[in-house]
Amino acid sequence: MKIIAVIGSGTMGNGIAHTFAQFGYQVNLIDINVEALQKALKTIEKNLDRQVQKETLSETEKQETLARINIFTDMKEGVVQADLVVEAATEQLDLKLKIFREVDIFAPPHTIIASNTSSISITQIAAVTNRGSQVIGMHFMNPVPVMQLVEVIRGYATSDETTAAVMELSVKLAKKPVEVNDYPGFVANRILMPMINEAIATLYEGVAGVSEIDTVMKLGMAHPMGPLQLADFIGLDVCLAILKVLHDGFGNPKYAPCPLLVNMVMAGKKGIKSGEGFYNYA
Ligand code: CAA
Secondary structure (H helix, E strand, O other): OOEEEEEOOOHHHHHHHHHHHHOOOEEEEEOOOHHHHHHHHHHHHHHHHHHHHOOOOOHHHHHHHHHOEEEEOOHHHHHOOOOEEEEOOOOOHHHHHHHHHHHHHHOOOOOEEEEOOOOOOHHHHHOOOOOHHHEEEEEEOOOOOOOOEEEEEEOOOOOHHHHHHHHHHHHHOOOEEEEEEOOOOOOHHHHHHHHHHHHHHHHHOOOOOHHHHHHHHHHHHOOOOOHHHHHHHHOHHHHHHHHHHHHHHHOOHHHOOOHHHHHHHHOOOOEHHHOEOOOEOO
């Protein structure tokens, strides 16, 4: 694999582009909005600078990494030569289905199409393409250049060859891939989101305040971030969307999103991205 197309230049997309480029791959970063692409390049440069400051990357490697990333606003141009496409668009089913239909038309026949979805069914996404065996989940964690895990999700039709190729590729990015099957929330979010939801319910019921809840989990369980801070970091809208997938997929009331989370998202308090969530970032 040489050319990797990354669709979506938000937090996850720019982290994925950064990581592939750092490890020597040619990256075509695709977004409908040229301003978003320029912002993503600035973010990647800023994050590469952190690595240069920590002396885990040289200035030359930083420049070479940046030079490997090309930006595109046209889907066809971006994917037509790609060996792998990683979709990292907004977590909306209709949008993902539209993207997968298009990519399936424009990408070469050998190309694997992966989704970085945090909870949408890979099997459902694969079903709108004519290459179900070459569709897979490649779920990176935020911040992508730092976190070691890639959750590799096998859809119902994903082949052994596709899975092996994506596992091998993840290792080349210095990540630790873990293979899981396609059921709601996969493994990461099936376990993480009930914890975050319970932390929000603990706040909602007045058991403790925001910083008390986070401190208990940080100091008591050695989590790098408390669950409420982590929810802000992930995005409260994303947490809500994932909980809805778990709730719908399993039909179990234990996954019902806490009413406080629902209200906060409706009020536009989405965490770091909106300037306010459980904490204030203004
Ligand atoms: N790019 C490159 N390097 C970065 C970076 C980025 N975007 N963000 C942070 N770093 C580096 C820093 O330079 C620093 O490097 P050193 O270890 O070499 O010093 C290191 O990462 C730690 O960063 P900081 O010192 O700034 O801050 P910190 O110690 O508080 O760590 C954190 C920040 C790594 C984000 C840490 O708080 C953490 O691990 N938090 C939990 C993250 C997590 O759980 N992610 C998963 C979220 S769930 C998800 O993504 C999937 C989903 O489906 C919802």
